[in-house]
Amino acid sequence: MSTTGYAYALSCAELIHGETPTQQDKGVIRKLTRKEILTQEGNAFQVPLVQKYIEQLLEEE
Template sequence: MPTVLERGDQYFRELWTGFTEGDRNLLQRLLQGETPTTQDKASVRKLVRKEILCKEGVEFQVPLVQKYVEQRLEEET
């Protein structure tokens, strides 16, 4: 997986910059096992439409995207 993340770096960076602060906050909370709140409705809809989250909006659709988000959030802290 590290090789794929490295080779797809441009895609993942563009994906990341397309997230709003609210999107990033939601993704971080999902990684911590929390569920979306009613205030997250717009972000959930957007991330489902972009195929980041599953239709239920409580888990990542693609494990590779989840891994990238985990790494990115870890780097930022």
């Protein structure tokens, strides 16, 4: 996984676990919202399979 992909995965993991996002995470969340991966509120995934994929990546770590 690329460094950028890893950063996205970590930001998404925090989102999944309901943690408060850091300033860097907020930037990632904005980018993912613009790409319509996250909802406009930035607190949920548009497609549940994307969330499952991120969860699986994190479990493999």
